[in-house]
Amino acid sequence: MIKIAVTGAAGRMGGRIITAVQEADQLELAGAAERSGHDMVGQDAGLVAGCGQLGVAITDDLEKALAEADVLIDFTFPDVTLKNLEVCARLGKKMVIGSTGFTPEQRKQVEQHAAKIPVVLAPNMSVGVNACFKLLKEAASILGDGFDVEIVELHHNKKKDAPSGTAVRMGEVVAESLGRDYNECAVFHREGMTGERTHDEIGMQTVRGGDIVGEHTVYFIGMGERIEITHRAMSRDMFARGSARAAQWLDDKSPGLYDMQDVLGLK
Numbered sequence: 001m002i003k004i005a006v007t008g009a010a011g012r013m014g015g016r017i018i019t020a021v022q023e024a025d026q027l028e029l030a031g032a033a034e035r036s037g038h039d040m041v042g043q044d045a046g047l048v049a050g051c052g053q054l055g056v057a058i059t060d061d062l063e064k065a066l067a068e069a070d071v072l073i074d075f076t077f078p079d080v081t082l083k084n085l086e087v088c089a090r091l092g093k094k095m096v097i098g099s100t101g102f103t104p105e106q107r108k109q110v111e112q113h114a115a116k117i118p119v120v121l122a123p124n125m126s127v128g129v130n131a132c133f134k135l136l137k138e139a140a141s142i143l144g145d146g147f148d149v150e151i152v153e154l155h156h157n158k159k160k161d162a163p164s165g166t167a168v169r170m171g172e173v174v175a176e177s178l179g180r181d182y183n184e185c186a187v188f189h190r191e192g193m194t195g196e197r198t199h200d201e202i203g204m205q206t207v208r209g210g211d212i213v214g215e216h217t218v219y220f221i222g223m224g225e226r227i228e229i230t231h232r233a234m235s236r237d238m239f240a241r242g243s244a245r246a247a248q249w250l251d252d253k254s255p256g257l258y259d260m261q262d263v264l265g266l267k
């Protein structure tokens, strides 16, 4: 059995991940952590997740949560994830990271730590979104410069980062396929007399509201025709199952930074 610890155990994703770990044949929950002062510290992680008592109490001490674990699954926030990664690198524990919103500098820090331990970092753990990344690469390479690209993402009103990590990755995939630099061509805001749309820009639009789990559409807009590639998440369960699959995949891997395309064999 591969032993798993989960950080953000009482979060929206944490509960689904604990359930996915419990349902996976080869995985076993060995630890669960939350931030200090969280109401659920001391409670049984399975009861909090709604999948029945597991005999693992949520702790605010990460090292305690990791004591028996082989892999940490972390869906929290970039600054928290980086601190947790430092601990995992020191203790030689593998890590699956689902947190989004890393700055380029933070992303470099992830890469540095991944020289010591195997790490999967992916803005989206669903099979469908990872298939979309491939479709987008292909679509952009077929359509070339004759189509304007706009990306729209919709998420719930509790989401803290924008645009979503998935939308950013979609922008990067399309930009790369078109021979552009995402950091130079992404446009996040239009207001007032903006002038005509430039040829190379990729528009990135964000919608926040209610309980939307996550929706992403990439528009390729040409003269007289339009292609839309959309992914709609109906629940968080496939993100959670994806993270459990990544934890299992890491079992025999050497130190390094991997993503879901590696886990799913899509490279």
Ligand SMILES: NC(=O)C1=CN([C@@H]2O[C@H](COP(=O)(O)OP(=O)(O)OC[C@H]3O[C@@H](n4cnc5c(N)ncnc54)[C@H](O)[C@@H]3O)[C@@H](O)[C@H]2O)C=CC1
Residues within 6 Å of the ligand: 007, 008, 009, 010, 011, 012, 013, 014, 033, 034, 035, 036, 038, 075, 076, 077, 078, 080, 097, 098, 099, 100, 101, 122, 123, 124, 125, 126, 161, 165, 239
């Ligand atoms: N890669 C993917 O497939 C997906 C990624 N995400 C990302 O996962 C992250 C979390 O999303 P949600 O679960 O919706 O957020 P959330 O706010 O519901 O959960 C985050 C949890 O982390 C906890 N936390 C904060 N500091 C902590 C610490 N020091 N130690 C342990 N726990 C700590 C919070 O108390 C909270 O319970 C976000 O960055 C989101 O974008 C979300 C869904 C899918």
Ligand SMILES: O=C(O)C1=N[C@H](C(=O)O)C[C@H](O)C1
Residues within 6 Å of the ligand: 100, 123, 124, 155, 159, 160, 163, 164, 165, 166, 167, 213, 214, 215, 233
């Ligand atoms: O915060 C979320 O909820 C989600 N975040 C991820 C992202 O930023 O891409 C993935 C998913 O869309 C849900």
